Amino acid sequence: MTSHSWSRSAESRLSAALAAATPLTWVLTGDSITQGVFHTHGARSWAEHLHERVRCELGRPRDVLINTGIAGWTAPQVLRDYDHLVARFAPDVVSIALGMNDSLDGDSGLASFADALGELTRRSLELDAVVILQTPNAIARGAWNTPAGVAAYAGVIRDIAAELGAILVDHHAEWVARYGDQDPGPWLDEAVHPNAAGHRAMAATACRTLGLD
Numbered sequence: 212m213t214s215h216s217w218s219r220s221a222e223s224r225l226s227a228a229l230a231a232a233t234p235l236t237w238v239l240t241g242d243s244i245t246q247g248v249f250h251t252h253g254a255r256s257w258a259e260h261l262h263e264r265v266r267c268e269l270g271r272p273r274d275v276l277i278n279t280g281i282a283g284w285t286a287p288q289v290l291r292d293y294d295h296l297v298a299r300f301a302p303d304v305v306s307i308a309l310g311m312n313d314s315l316d317g318d319s320g321l322a323s324f325a326d327a328l329g330e331l332t333r334r335s336l337e338l339d340a341v342v343i344l345q346t347p348n349a350i351a352r353g354a355w356n357t358p359a360g361v362a363a364y365a366g367v368i369r370d371i372a373a374e375l376g377a378i379l380v381d382h383h384a385e386w387v388a389r390y391g392d393q394d395p396g397p398w399l400d401e402a403v404h405p406n407a408a409g410h411r412a413m414a415a416t417a418c419r420t421l422g423l424d
Contacts, residue, residue: 221378225341226422228303234273237265238297238340240289241308243404244347244413245280250400254407260414264423277302285313286327293334305335306380308345310364311403314356318363325367332375342377343421344368348409349386351394354402362387380420382413 228235239245239258247256255263262276279296281288286309289296297305309331313324328344335342346365350358365383372379386395389412394402398409405413418424 221341221343221376222422225304225378228341229269229271229422234271234275235303236300237274237276237304237306238300238302239276239278239280239306239308240296241280241306241345242284242312243280243282244311245278245306245308246282247278247280247410248282250404251407251410252400255410255414257405257410257413257417260411261417261423264414264418269423280308283312285309286324286331290327290331290334293331297335298338302335302338302340304343305338305340306343306345307331307335308347308380310368311347311350311356311361314347314360314364317360321363321367324364325371328368329371329375332371332377336375336377342375343380343417344372344377345380345417346383348382348398348405348413349390349395351396351399351402356403378420380417382416385412385416 245258247258258278265274265276266272277300289309309328313320332342332344346368347361350356350361352358362383369379386398398405398412400406
């Protein structure tokens with residue numbers, strides 16, 4: 212997308228790119244929720260729903276969606292492996308969905324998470340890609356991290372998206388709006404990971420935010 216100017220918003224750049232015939236390369240990087248491991252029990256993950264929406268339903272079969280999510284990974288780990296996971300594909304669109312595993316570090320890890328996620332965003336912008344930052348889903352009580360901790364990391368993601376001009380897909384806000392103070396059990400396979408319904412909800416939020424609905 213080298214013909215586009217960064218004076219234009221990320222949303223308008225993505226909209227213009229989707230209106231054109233030129234095929235796009237999308238890289239979706241993140242943790243197990245992006246990778247889509249186990250917890251869907253064979254159903255599609257949000258990334259697979261996005262793949263279906265773009266390449267089939269929107270009639271863009273020459274677009275390529277590459278999923279480089281790795282279960283258990285954090286923002287610093289993705290940053291260290293950025294060239295392999297993202298840059299080598301020369302992406303037009305980069306989705307970064309992290310924070311769930313990072314939140315295990317609690318309040319003391321917020322600054323390092325912000326530094327790593329900010330650098331991931333800046334490096335993706337330097338590729339002239341449209342950057343999408345996604346907050347993690349809300350979680351239930353009794354998990355290995357805490358609902359308040361995940362919420363704090365989601366706040367960091369919102370701040371970086373606003374500061375650097377990335378598109379924000381705010382799953383956490385959507386889940387809290389749906390379930391409030393209650394555990395979002397119907398959308399979870401266990402206390403942390405979305406089940407098939409949770410992934411469908413995440414895909415719907417992503418598609419709506421990205422103008423793909």
